Amino acid sequence: MSKTNLYAFFASEAISHIPFDQRDRCNLVLDEFDRSGKILVEIKRALKTRGIERGFKKITAKRPTSEPLIQIADLIAGAVHREITEGNNLLFGKIKLKLSLDEFVVNRKTT
Secondary structure (H helix, E strand, O other): OOHHHHHHHHHHHHHHOOOHHHHOOOEEEEEOOOOOOHHHHHHHHHHHHOOOOOOOOEEEEEOHHHOHHHHHHHHHHHHHHHHHHHOOOHHHHHHHHHOOOOOOOOOOOOO
16 A cells, blocks of 8 residues: 555544544645645545545645644644653653543444
């Protein structure tokens, strides 16, 4: 699987876990994966192929340098990654009390 298809698969999986009423008519801004815009086409294709209702009014990709919220998300993701993979909680320890977590629980039917 190409890196573009892998990214599109995981993006579509993440989107599928967000309740539709919370993404309906909202904008989704992603970290720019490539400048060509091909990733956006692949994400839309993955959603359609997997039967996941898109819901978002608009899906765009922006360079992190032009979007402060993407920069913040990158910093938080890096801090969480270091906490989980290296046990280094220096950065995460400083920010965790300022975060709130929304968890979308998946109710999967078992057969």
